[in-house]
Amino acid sequence: MTDVVNIREIILAALMEILEEEQYSHIVLREVLEKYQYLDKRERAFISRVSEGTLENLILIDYIIERFSTVSVANMKPAIRTILRMSVYQLKFMDSVPDSAVCNEGVKLAQRKGFFSLKGFVNGVLRSVARNMDKVVYPQAESQPLEYLSVTYSMPEWILKEWLEVYDFDTVEKICLDTHQEKMTSVRCNLDKASKEEIVESLKAQGITVKENPYLKYALDIGGYNYIKAVEAFKKGWLQVQDVSSMLAAEIAAPGWGSYCIDVCAAPGGKSLHLADMLRGSGYVEARDVTDYKVKLMQENIERIGNINMSAVLMDATVFDAESVEKADILIADVPCSGLGVMGKKADIKYKMTPAKQTEIVKLQRKILDTVQAYVKKGGVLIYSTCTIAAAENQYNVKWFLENYPFRLESIEPYLCDELKGKTTKAGYLQLLPGVNESDGFFIARLKRID
Numbered sequence: 001m002t003d004v005v006n007i008r009e010i011i012l013a014a015l016m017e018i019l020e021e022e023q024y025s026h027i028v029l030r031e032v033l034e035k036y037q038y039l040d041k042r043e044r045a046f047i048s049r050v051s052e053g054t055l056e057n058l059i060l061i062d063y064i065i066e067r068f069s070t071v072s073v074a075n076m077k078p079a080i081r082t083i084l085r086m087s088v089y090q091l092k093f094m095d096s097v098p099d100s101a102v103c104n105e106g107v108k109l110a111q112r113k114g115f116f117s118l119k120g121f122v123n124g125v126l127r128s129v130a131r132n133m134d135k136v137v138y139p140q141a142e143s144q145p146l147e148y149l150s151v152t153y154s155m156p157e158w159i160l161k162e163w164l165e166v167y168d169f170d171t172v173e174k175i176c177l178d179t180h181q182e183k184m185t186s187v188r189c190n191l192d193k194a195s196k197e198e199i200v201e202s203l204k205a206q207g208i209t210v211k212e213n214p215y216l217k218y219a220l221d222i223g224g225y226n227y228i229k230a231v232e233a234f235k236k237g238w239l240q241v242q243d244v245s246s247m248l249a250a251e252i253a254a255p256g257w258g259s260y261c262i263d264v265c266a267a268p269g270g271k272s273l274h275l276a277d278m279l280r281g282s283g284y285v286e287a288r289d290v291t292d293y294k295v296k297l298m299q300e301n302i303e304r305i306g307n308i309n310m311s312a313v314l315m316d317a318t319v320f321d322a323e324s325v326e327k328a329d330i331l332i333a334d335v336p337c338s339g340l341g342v343m344g345k346k347a348d349i350k351y352k353m354t355p356a357k358q359t360e361i362v363k364l365q366r367k368i369l370d371t372v373q374a375y376v377k378k379g380g381v382l383i384y385s386t387c388t389i390a391a392a393e394n395q396y397n398v399k400w401f402l403e404n405y406p407f408r409l410e411s412i413e414p415y416l417c418d419e420l421k422g423k424t425t426k427a428g429y430l431q432l433l434p435g436v437n438e439s440d441g442f443f444i445a446r447l448k449r450i451d
């Protein structure tokens with residue numbers, strides 16, 4: 001590596017932004033890798049691995065630090081806390097870096113950041129961790145199930161408690177484990193533009209790994225590419241990056257020929273584009289979102305694909321629009337949510353979400369539903385979806401909605417493969433669980449207007 005100290009300084013700065021300044025990890029890390037494109041592949045891989053690994057395992061790392069530090073992690077200076085965290089990640093998970101190098105670099109980093117008086121503290125904690133890592137006693141599943149799940153998988157206890165109210169221990173452990181697994185990317189093939197064979201061939205010609213998706217014939221799982229915008233099949237508009245769970249939302253919406261669709265929280269446009277493809281030039285899709293930036297993002301996608309009956313519209317879903325009343329055959333409310341179903345892709349979500357923030361999100365979801373339900377025609381369908389596993393945002397919101405508005409749940413079994421049919425699908429909704437299903441965590445309900 002060209003300059004190990006600088007590489008670690010880059011990681012420290014990125015982690016500080018994410019953990020101490022509330023920035024989103026996927027944005028910070030993308031910007032860092034763009035900025036340091038000139039570094040060699042190994043150095044960039046080191047930056048990604050240490051940053052992402054530290055985030056994914058933060059609770060476990062803090063647990064280890066607490067065993068060897070006289071100062072609690074919460075009371076440390078932010079830079080010292082972050083140096084210890086990223087160093088302990090390397091000690092625990094990276095055999096390729098010698099312990100002595102991790103300790104020395106941690107101490108040098110503290111010095112470079114001006115903490116001369118804390119050099120001894122950093123050195124002491126790191127060397128104790130390095131010497132005694134094998135002796136750390138961890139919570140056991142039998143005697144301390146909550147602490148065991150929390151420390152082993154670095155999952156906040158409040159989230160686990162919510163899940164354990166609804167699912168058994170084994171299911172919760174599968175969800176937790178899945179957040180640490182490397183994932184392939186789901187893509188939706190646009191079979192009107194190219195056959196699946198052509199798309200697979202084009203991907204393989206670029207050295208990309210391709211796997212069939214178990215739930216939908218036109219979905220593929222791909223891996224081993226660097227940058228999606230450089231993938232030929234993507235540039236030609238043959239495929240969209242979209243998790244299969246999100247594709248299922250459009251499948252369950254099942255727009256008929258000529259349907260008018262309104263997607264009230266549409267950006268970046270995955271489900272809207274999917275609906276437009278399904279309409280095959282008939283009907284129309286209005287893809288709305290609340291910021292200029294996001295509407296532009298959708299416009300870019302519309303232009304790349306070309307020739308579709310869809311427009312991107314700037315509109316706040318919490319503000320009533322009289323012109324939309326009873327206009328939609330299909331209304332998609334893929335509302336903002338806590339995102340606990342996509343933690344495997346965005347490791348910091350689990351630390352940034354809190355019960356108070358979740359309560360605010362539920363209020364926003366209900367406000368959006370309250371406003372947009374009137375846009376559904378009589379006999380039309382409202383699809384309510386989220387990328388979370390929280391009952392408060394999913395099942396309880398649907399229950400609240402049915403108690404207050406003239407809709408009923410409708411079976412979604414006609415739209416699902418056998419593997420996905422289960423306890424609730426006849427009743428009209430589906431909760432996908434990462435680690436149990438081969439998808440993100442996602443919730444979909446099909447609600448039909450009855451008055």
Ligand SMILES: C[S@@+](CC[C@H](N)C(=O)[O-])C[C@H]1O[C@@H](n2cnc3c(N)ncnc32)[C@H](O)[C@@H]1O
Pocket residue numbers: 246264265266267268269270271272288289290291294315316317318334335336337387
């Ligand atoms: C879960 S994402 C939607 C993903 C999208 N449906 C797709 O499939 O690509 C939620 C979206 O809601 C948007 N949003 C948040 N508050 C909103 C509001 N008041 N009105 C409209 N859109 C809003 C966010 O900008 C975000 O793009």
